[in-house]
Amino acid sequence: MSRSIVRQSKFRHVFGQAVKTEQGYDDIRVSKVTWDSSFCAVNPKFLAVIVESSGGGAFLVLPLSKMGRVDKNYPLVIGHSGPVLDIDWCPHDDNVLASCSEDCTAMVWQIPDHTLTRPLSDPIVVLEGHSKRVGIVSWHPTARNILLTAGSDNLIIIWNVGTGEPLLSMDDHPDLIYSISWNRNGSLFCTTCKDRRLRVCDPRKREVVAERLAPHEGIRPMRAIFTRDGNIFTTGFTRMSQRELGLWDPTNFEEPIALLELDTSNGVLLPYYDADANMVYLCGKGDSSVRYFEITEEPPYVHYLNTFSSKEPQRGMGFMPKRGVDVSKCEIARLYKLHDKKCEPITMTVPRKSDLFQDDLYPDTAGPEPAMEPEEWLDGRDEDPILVSMREGYVPPKSRELKVAKKNVLDSRPTTRRSMSTLETNTLPFPALFCFISSSCSLSLTYFSSLISFHLSFSLLPSLHLYSFPASAA
Template identity: 90%
Template sequence: VSTDTLLRNIMSKFRHVFGQPVKTEQGYDDIRVSKVTWDSSFCAVNPKFLAVIVESSGGGAFLVLPLSKMGRLDKNHPLVTGHAGPVLDIDWCPHNDNILASGSEDCTAMVWQFPDQMGTRPISEPIVVLEGHSKRVGIITWHPTTRNILLTAGSDNLIIIWNVGTGEPLITMDDHPDLIYNVCWNRNGSLFCTTCKDRRLRVCDPRKREVVAERMAPHEGIRPMRAIFTRDGNLFTTGFTRMSQRELGLWDPTNFEEPIALLELDTSNGVLLPYYDPDTNMVYLCGKGDSSIRYFEITDEPPYVHYLSTFSSKEPQRGMGFMPKRGVDVSKCEIARLYKLHDKKCEPIAMTVPRKSDLFQDDLYPDTAGPDPALEPEEWLEGRDEDPILQSMRDGYVPPKSRELKVAKKNVLDSRPTTRRSMSSCDGSTNLPVSHCLSECLSVCLNVSLSVSPSVSLSV
């Protein structure tokens, strides 16, 4: 460790951050985590729910648990089983804690809405099915500031951006010649970065449908890379050297010639998954198959990426979930919480700054991104950009019981379709139930007004 790093660690308020696993009874047991060979986190969490991709015969499934349902999993707890192939990635909507999107080997992405109180029957009907990829959908990520905008990336090398409120694709990009490893939006959602099997790191402007910056081989190894945007617009990357050592990089996308920082870590096969907290400018590195979590602070001073410490345990991790900042416990000076997946359980790990005072620590908790979207889809498409709407953490965060989704156009999220086919156009000869939307009822009235049976009531 260099002298500069030691001095920086002495000055940093995060130098004593430590990880602490919860007690056994506060974990989640008897969860059969998926064994699919895909480098996703297999886990997604928000202040209300924990979702985990699980083993399933005859298709794909994932589990959704209220955070309060700790302990051994009830055998009757329902699975979400709508996909025809293994589920590869899941992501909670940042603007509605009851909405989750999933991608699968069956070439579709699906959007699901869950009640606060889960029932006992399996859930198999999504509210939106997004069909546009010709191969498996391995990456799902929501827009950070705009309502109802979802990005999907598939093994067909396509990136599609959807308005899930209407079920329509808005933007399609085919700039990648090979498999896309990961996608990450920047803070206001004006750009996203990608890493690809062709060893290039790209920065894309989706509304211009073009790559605005790219770097060939930011890491010289041929193994998969990951890249994320930091809050100031730089790119933090993880990859491998030519000698298969794991490596970190920090890059300025306006000047890709030389890295801001490049740091070799260790020799291991596991792809490093980075989880970033923009409020503290800290990044947590979790390698699949590792039994440790390293964390670093990114600063404006050399060496720019400062190693802080490592949380170590005995068991390797299959995947990891990262709680949004509004879900941490401010009364315990918890600055992050990760959900570590084992073979058959999920173990929350709290990252805590030791403080003697019980008062609210303003320096640890600046205002953080709240659940309110800053833009509507139409505004974002027209070229507007807004930073996330912030909220105070002083009194902690209480998840709202329900959030209404308001979209200018017809929003399929507001009424659950009875079948998947209800997303398609209606046939006048079809026997339509009364619960169909207004436009469908009016269409039927116009087309078959002379032949409607007196027993059918088409009330509006």
């Protein structure tokens, strides 16, 4: 009598559950822009959602505790002149958020701890360097103040938001960039592109170090994320438009570690990765379900765990960092599902009978402190995230102001030749010269012309003074 062998995993029975209605966020006009981003970003302090707005782009920022119906007049974060396409919370400061827009700019915002009383329209810094709309913003996982932006000009720019200056840029992509994901220590990032290539880039060398043509054979958009151990997890479409996922070793792109077909839906699958549990949550735009998988070192490498289903389709999804989950309830992940008019938190829980802290579920996780400064990263240093214990839960620190030390633009402006109007105060300026000449009727037209020509060359002779010429020169 044969006995089926069940794979042992502490995450095998993870289940999803929507919170009670009063614990959601209602009356939110979610953006209707046709762009494949999540439209939502969340951290242990705030929920941010890109919303519909007239006269430009805007997004809503709510303290997590402000549940229930959102006032129609609740202040928005405004400042972009075009629709906002992507937002991302800084991993090292829970009050700092980056946004990008169709207006070709990215902006960095300082969100106050207190509830907004009026619209927030003054960003800390405006990052201008793209010639077309900017569709992706992504913070560096371990270095302070490093932000990556990617635009429809196929350009990737990495900024130091502490100075507001671009550090480096890459233009290796010949077509629209669909997604970008940093690896764990921020030494590399992977991209997917409309040219159907998956690339691994070293930004400090400004080069593509590995690439794979058509990891998924379909022409629909792909997504890719780095896993904890350096592999790359991808989602895409087959040639027959079936959705599929893949796991790849970037040091050997010839064959996938795993390739799995899912279904025939049209929505692009957005992957969210939990590095501590090595789990991936797949949320398709327009789907009403969330699938989750565990990545292991044993075949088949990507193990399907379960599906959370609800009645309404999702417009987007936000994923809480591990330090924001409730350890007292064995919650290992929390997703924020966007509907047309509301946001609904979904908790992912491991069923345990004990009320004690579960060490095996909560290894030390990435904390809010950066591991290095931007100059150190630029010089070639790599550091893993600084970890914090989850044993006592996580309490977000108070707001720390992000200060931008911009260089004086006048210091870098090339020196121009001084004109007459900028000479010493005892030099007769041009308007006075003109009045003086026009009042001297004895001056001939020929002399007037020569005197004007002589005046225009005076920047080379600053020691001369116009009033030293005799009025009777004619």
